[in-house]
Amino acid sequence: MASLSDDYTGQTACGKDTHTPLRDFLRTETGSAAVLVTAALVALVWANAAPHVYEAFWHTHLSVRLGSHGLSLDLREWVNSGLMTVFFLVVGLEARREFDMGELRDRKRLALPLAAGVSGMLVPIAIYLAVNAGHGTAQGWGAAMSTDTAFALGMLAVVGRRMPAGLRVLILTITVVDDFLALSVIAVAYSDRIRVPALLAAVGTFAVILLVRRLGVRRGAVYAVLAVIAWVALLESGVDPVVIGLAMGLLTYAYPASRSDLERATSLFRLFREQPTPELGRYARAGIVSAVSQNDRLQRIYHPWASYAVVPLFALANAGIEISGDQLSRAFGSPVTLGILLGYVLGKPLGIVGACALATVLSRGRVRPPVGWGAVMTGGTLAGVGFTVSLLIATLAFDGTRLEDAKTGILSAVLASFLVSRLVTAVVGALPGPVRLRALLGRAETIVDLAVPVDPDRDHIRGPRRAPVTVVEYGDYECPFCGQAEPVVRELLGDFEDVRYVWRHLPLTDVHVHAQLAAEAAEAAAAQGRYWDMHDVLLGHQGALRLDHLRGYAAETGLNVARFERDLRAHAGAARVAEDVDSADLSGVTGTPTFFVNGRRHHGAYDIASLSAAVRAARDRAAVAA
Numbered sequence: 092m093a094s095l096s097d098d099y100t101g102q103t104a105c106g107k108d109t110h111t112p113l114r115d116f117l118r119t120e121t122g123s124a125a126v127l128v129t130a131a132l133v134a135l136v137w138a139n140a141a142p143h144v145y146e147a148f149w150h151t152h153l154s155v156r157l158g159s160h161g162l163s164l165d166l167r168e169w170v171n172s173g174l175m176t177v178f179f180l181v182v183g184l185e186a187r188r189e190f191d192m193g194e195l196r197d198r199k200r201l202a203l204p205l206a207a208g209v210s211g212m213l214v215p216i217a218i219y220l221a222v223n224a225g226h227g228t229a230q231g232w233g234a235a236m237s238t239d240t241a242f243a244l245g246m247l248a249v250v251g252r253r254m255p256a257g258l259r260v261l262i263l264t265i266t267v268v269d270d271f272l273a274l275s276v277i278a279v280a281y282s283d284r285i286r287v288p289a290l291l292a293a294v295g296t297f298a299v300i301l302l303v304r305r306l307g308v309r310r311g312a313v314y315a316v317l318a319v320i321a322w323v324a325l326l327e328s329g330v331d332p333v334v335i336g337l338a339m340g341l342l343t344y345a346y347p348a349s350r351s352d353l354e355r356a357t358s359l360f361r362l363f364r365e366q367p368t369p370e371l372g373r374y375a376r377a378g379i380v381s382a383v384s385q386n387d388r389l390q391r392i393y394h395p396w397a398s399y400a401v402v403p404l405f406a407l408a409n410a411g412i413e414i415s416g417d418q419l420s421r422a423f424g425s426p427v428t429l430g431i432l433l434g435y436v437l438g439k440p441l442g443i444v445g446a447c448a449l450a451t452v453l454s455r456g457r458v459r460p461p462v463g464w465g466a467v468m469t470g471g472t473l474a475g476v477g478f479t480v481s482l483l484i485a486t487l488a489f490d491g492t493r494l495e496d497a498k499t500g501i502l503s504a505v506l507a508s509f510l511v512s513r514l515v516t517a518v519v520g521a522l523p524g525p526v527r528l529r530a531l532l533g534r535a536e537t538i539v540d541l542a543v544p545v546d547p548d549r550d551h552i553r554g555p556r557r558a559p560v561t562v563v564e565y566g567d568y569e570c571p572f573c574g575q576a577e578p579v580v581r582e583l584l585g586d587f588e589d590v591r592y593v594w595r596h597l598p599l600t601d602v603h604v605h606a607q608l609a610a611e612a613a614e615a616a617a618a619q620g621r622y623w624d625m626h627d628v629l630l631g632h633q634g635a636l637r638l639d640h641l642r643g644y645a646a647e648t649g650l651n652v653a654r655f656e657r658d659l660r661a662h663a664g665a666a667r668v669a670e671d672v673d674s675a676d677l678s679g680v681t682g683t684p685t686f687f688v689n690g691r692r693h694h695g696a697y698d699i700a701s702l703s704a705a706v707r708a709a710r711d712r713a714a715v716a717a
Contacts, residue, residue: 124245127478130403131410131502138411145411162323170408171483174401176322176336178479179274181397182240183340184390186267191345191386200538203450203458204261208268210446211474212236215438219430226426231488233281234497235434237273237480240266241402242505243473250512251469253520255531255708257461262470265443273480274337281487282330293324297338304342309385314339331487345386347679352382357601402479409482412498422499427489431481431500436507440471465519465530472515475508477501532715539690542677545593551622554584554591559713560706563593563687565675568610568629569603569636570683577630579699586699587706594626596671597683605636607668612641614664615655616648624648689713 138145154163164172190196219235243262251258300317308314318339325332359378363371380388412418422428447467451459460467478501485497519530541563547556564580566573584592596613598606609629616625628644629636638659645655658664678687686693686702689709695701 124241124248126399126403127241127245127406130406131478134407134409134411135414137407139413142413149408162326167408167486170401170404171486172326172332173322175405175479175483176333177393178397178401178405179270179333179336180340181390181394182267182270182274183337184343184345184386184393185263185340186271187341187343188345188386188390189264189267192347196538199458200461203447203460204264205268206450207443207446208265208272211238211265211439211442211471212269212272214442214445215434218438219434222430222433223426228427228430228489228493231427231430231485231493231497233273233276233484234481234488234501235431235438235477236269236276237477237484238266238269238439238474239476239478239480240270241398242476242478246473246476246509246512247469250509250516251473253531254466254469254516255462258466258470261461261467262473265470265474269474270480271337273484274334277331277480277484277487278334281484285329286327289324289328290330293321293328293330293335296321296324297335300339300342309381311385340389343386343389344384346384347681352378354601356382405479405482409486410478410498410502412495412502418495419499421492422496425493425496427493427496428500428503431477431497432504432507435475435477435501435504436472436511439475439508440468440511443471443474444468460533463528463530463533465515465522465527466533469512469515469519472508472512475511476505478505528711528715532712534715540678540692541687541690543674544690550593550595551617551626552591552593553623555589556591558589558591560587560590560709561593561687561689562590562702562706563595565595565597565671565678565680565683565685567597567599567603567606567683568613569606569633570599571633573684574630574633576684576697577627579697579702582699583702583706586703587710589710590706595674596668597675597680597685598668598672599683607665608638608641608659609636610668611662611664612644612655612659614667615658616645616650618658618663619650619654621648621650625650 134145149167150165152163152165153169154161156162190201215235216232219232220229223229223231240263243266244259247254247259247262296317300314300321303313303317318335321335322332325335356375356378359371359375363375444464444467447460462470481501482498485494485501489497519527522530545552545561545563562580562583564573564576566576580592584590596610598610600607613622613625613629616622625644625648628648632640632644641659642652642656645652675685678692684697686697686705688702688705689712691709693702693705
């Protein structure tokens with residue numbers, strides 16, 4: 092059982108992390124933006140303070156040999172083709188998770204980010220080609236098309252603090268499509284002359300990976316060895332080998348932990364606790380690991396490395412250019428610089444907003460963005476920041492002064508997109524209140540995570556029965572974190588008169604031996620019209636929930652003790668508790684407390700500030716819908 096903490100983030104869980112990978116992904120990307128900016132600035136300072144040292148360092152060759160076979164690449168190539176494979180692995184993992192469990196699990200929602208992602212690449216490409224027509228620089232069109240996820244989400248944290256949470260998800264899903272298409276472009280358009288034997292070896296190795304996966308092999312070392320072999324074969328074939336990272340990520344399923352897996356993990360741990368032998372310890376570890384999807388585990392391992400090491404190293408290796416008055420004058424007169432700059436700053440917003448508008452019109456409103464048009468415009472301008480993939484393609488398409496011009500355009504687009512995004516958010520913020528809400532939130536239906544809707548005639552409700560905002564908590568009377576959340580809920584109901592609160596039972600009997608009995612005691616009190624009185628007493632005495640204690644609480648709350656005890660011994664409330672447990676399973680709840688606000692699962696802390704922010708957002712959305 093987890094111990095009590097004071098940060099309102101704890102949760103009693105059956106072997107599953109309380110944070111979703113999507114939320115962890117967003118926090119990691121936002122935080123790593125500062126590291127990425129720092130690395131880019133260091134590269135610029137280094138390239139201008141000691142240009143020869145900078146280039147000489149990144150052209151240093153590093154060889155890896157095994158017997159008579161080996162690879163010899165310079166450090167920049169090791170970063171661009173080697174370490175960046177980890178970055179694209181993370182992109183593939185997140186794309187798979189979104190498809191299996193995230194916003195894209197509703198397949199109808201795939202159409203809009205797909206259209207916006209494609210249009211957000213085609214329009215910048217068209218602008219770049221128009222600017223560079225007749226200049227012999229058209230081959231650099233790929234450098235003007237791809238959004239940098241880390242920069243975009245990092246900038247959103249700075250300029251879009253009042254933007255709805257759905258904008259982050261929209262940007263993320265668009266950039267997932269963006270990265271997938273960009274990597275396809277790299278593999279097809281920016282690879283060297285294809286060497287067929289090596290390519291066939293890579294394809295054959297990938298087929299072995301698929302076969303091993305089909306056979307149910309779960310050892311990561313097997314996949315790692317096969318992936319390295321495929322990477323080497325792709326490198327020898329002339330196809331950029333980072334494509335294997337994306338492919339491996341897309342193959343890795345994401346799924347929620349099932350209650351049976353979690354209970355099995357708890358049983359194995361209890362066996363180990365009673366008899367701590369190495370063999371039982373191994374079984375316990377395997378049981379806990381198997382309850383969590385491999386997608387979750389790999390993201391937890393590789394995502395921080397990709398965000399805080401790989402991408403900053405890539406920036407350090409590629410962002411360094413010598414800056415001078417003559418260089419800037421030449422660059423801003425170059426079609427390469429202007430094509431990239433205009434492609435990102437003008438083409439990205441036009442492509443994304445235009446695609447969203449066209450999809451909405453053609454579908455007659457059935458397909459629309461999950462946020463308002465003001466937020467969509469902000470997302471379009473934020474998508475105008477291209478860095479990682481853009482620099483990667485620029486290094487493949489150009490060299491010499493043209494490469495410097497491309498880097499100048501890419502770095503200038505980052506700054507320009509930030510300023511334009513700041514302007515858009517200021518304009519949206521200056522709108523009158525109701526207009527601003529519509530511009531931010533829009534009218535799209537949101538995904539409802541709560542599988543069984545609240546029924547005022549069945550559920551236990553505190554507050555107005557017809558309130559516009561409903562907070563549902565799945566709880567366990569013996570869970571210390573539920574006791575920690577109780578005063579927060581009381582404060583929330585005191586601050587918001589238009590919020591109703593619903594408690595649903597989720598007794599975790601594998602870790603809390605008295606939880607089921609306590610839940611049935613609450614239902615026995617409900618049969619006498621005193622549910623909330625018993626509810627409050629139970630949460631106030633979480634360490635004393637045996638039958639004799641419950642009998643005393645019944646007397647304390649004014650119940651008919653004989654009837655209460657008779658109902659309790661007959662398990663009269665067991666069916667009602669089981670219904671709540673079933674609804675929790677359908678909603679993917681695996682720990683307590685778990686909160687839902689207007690049907691959407693609340694992630695993160697459940698302190699008063701976090702829950703109040705979620706309630707205000709739900710209230711605003713309800714007002715727009717009304």
